[in-house]
Amino acid sequence: MEQLIEELKKEIIEVLNLEGMTPADIDENAPLFGEGLGLDSIDALELIVLMEKNYGIKLQNANEGKEIFKSVRVMAEYINAHRTK
Amino acid sequence: MSIYIQSASHISIQKPLSEAWMELPIVPDSAFMKSEEPDYKPFISPMEARRMGTLVKRALATSLDTLRKGGCEMPDAIISGTGLGCVEHTEKFLNAVIDNDEECLPPTSFMQSTHNTISSQIALRLKCHGYNSTYSHRGTSFDSALFDAFMQLSLGKIGTALVGAHDEMTPDYFLMLSKLDYWKMDFCHLGQLRKGEGRGSISGSCSLSMLLSSQKQENALCELKDVELIYRPGILQSRHAINEVLLRNNLSLKDIDAVVMGLSGDCDNDDVYHELKHHIFQNVPTLWYKQMFGEGFSSSSFGVYVGAVCLRVGRIPQHLFYFPEEAAMFQKEPRNILVYNHFQDRDHSIILLTK
Numbered sequence: 308m309e310q311l312i313e314e315l316k317k318e319i320i321e322v323l324n325l326e327g328m329t330p331a332d333i334d335e336n337a338p339l340f341g342e343g344l345g346l347d348s349i350d351a352l353e354l355i356v357l358m359e360k361n362y363g364i365k366l367q368n369a370n371e372g373k374e375i376f377k378s379v380r381v382m383a384e385y386i387n388a389h390r391t392k
Numbered sequence: 393m394s395i396y397i398q399s400a401s402h403i404s405i406q407k408p409l410s411e412a413w414m415e416l417p418i419v420p421d422s423a424f425m426k427s428e429e430p431d432y433k434p435f436i437s438p439m440e441a442r443r444m445g446t447l448v449k450r451a452l453a454t455s456l457d458t459l460r461k462g463g464c465e466m467p468d469a470i471i472s473g474t475g476l477g478c479v480e481h482t483e484k485f486l487n488a489v490i491d492n493d494e495e496c497l498p499p500t501s502f503m504q505s506t507h508n509t510i511s512s513q514i515a516l517r518l519k520c521h522g523y524n525s526t527y528s529h530r531g532t533s534f535d536s537a538l539f540d541a542f543m544q545l546s547l548g549k550i551g552t553a554l555v556g557a558h559d560e561m562t563p564d565y566f567l568m569l570s571k572l573d574y575w576k577m578d579f580c581h582l583g584q585l586r587k588g589e590g591r592g593s594i595s596g597s598c599s600l601s602m603l604l605s606s607q608k609q610e611n612a613l614c615e616l617k618d619v620e621l622i623y624r625p626g627i628l629q630s631r632h633a634i635n636e637v638l639l640r641n642n643l644s645l646k647d648i649d650a651v652v653m654g655l656s657g658d659c660d661n662d663d664v665y666h667e668l669k670h671h672i673f674q675n676v677p678t679l680w681y682k683q684m685f686g687e688g689f690s691s692s693s694f695g696v697y698v699g700a701v702c703l704r705v706g707r708i709p710q711h712l713f714y715f716p717e718e719a720a721m722f723q724k725e726p727r728n729i730l731v732y733n734h735f736q737d738r739d740h741s742i743i744l745l746t747k
Contacts, residue, residue, distance in 0.1 A: 322498075324442040349443070352499040360496040 363391030399462035450599035462603035468550035473533030475689020477507035531735025557693030585657030593656035596686015
């Protein structure tokens with residue numbers, strides 16, 4: 308799980324172009340939206356694309372996103388349970 | 393109603409956000425020259441910048457710098473000209489379409505790739521709810537944007553307008569155009585451009601913003617007296633249009649101190665200007681600017697910019713003269729400058745600037 312969290316942090320930095328940030332700067336338990344990283348709805352779309360492209364997970368219900376994107380750790384747990392690649 | 397070019401700011405091959413090109417121009421040494429990027433931190437926070445492509449960052453920096461210099465916090469209108477919009481993001485998006493088999497497409501690249509992203513990002517940043525428009529007419533995009541602003545200011549519909557010209561040259565797009573003989577791939581010195589032999593010029597990315605105002609402020613660059621766009625004119629129609637512009641501004645050709653032309657080193661492009669010089673501007677010194685800023689869809693804006701800065705400074709530097717013998721004879725302070733550009737001998741523009 309810890310390895311997946313590290314991998315996910317790197318992918319988030321790359322896909323959201325978080326210049327100047329390193330994986331160590333992201334608290335895996337902090338909220339991704341609002342507080343914490345302060346991401347917005349466009350970032351949510353990028354994360355949905357990331358999950359589908361890199362892990363083969365298609366989110367069918369938009370409301371699921373609220374739970375899945377709570378933090379990097381929650382996201383990693385969801386990916387671990389549902390990944391198809 | 394008088395209209396003034398209040399301030400202007402650029403990012404190009406030359407030193408960014410600066411008029412250093414007047415004294416110490418950077419001389420291109422290859423057909424593909426990268427623009428020099430300024431420090432964006434004073435204009436855009438890292439969180440804002442992360443979603444922006446290079447062109448949007450440049451447009452925001454030049455816009456904010458121009459507004460600051462012109463002492464304007466909120467323009468009445470934002471009008472941009474761009475031939476191709478944000479090519480960098482367009483390429484990213486199209487590559488993703490191919491790489492991902494038309495699935496899992498990145499939303500940011502899609503959103504940022506549209507032509508009107510530039511004007512809208514400036515408006516979002518300024519929280520400007522005024523008139524917002526983008527002209528995408530290839531080589532006359534800027535001229536069309538300027539004409540729109542000029543008409544609205546003349547009619548008193550707006551009091552200030554932020555007019556921009558923004559285009560970027562990516563390595564991939566440069567290579568594509570090279571196959572159409574757009575560039576002198578063996579370019580290594582300016583003499584090759586002055587000769588005007590063979591096809592091709594040198595490329596240049598352009599981001600230029602200027603603030604137009606119906607109220608003259610201190611340090612205004614010049615007055616924008618007239619803008620005329622003509623479609624496929626022959627030499628007679630060009631002569632007629634030039635005379636009309638001069639006549640309605642109570643001027644004659646004798647009053648014009650210099651004409652700025654879009655000479656680029658491409659024989660097809662330059663032939664049009666040589667014909668104009670021969671038939672109309674025999675006694676008017678010719679200035680050029682593409683040897684400094686390069687060729688691109690937005691490069692005509694630099695003709696206006698160069699003319700405007702010369703009028704404010706009251707001097708024309710030697711390196712702007714196309715014919716060295718005219719430079720040697722030119723002694724006076726310029727008061728009236730005509731800018732003549734054309735795109736593929738189809739769309740021509742005549743812009744009159746006065747001190």
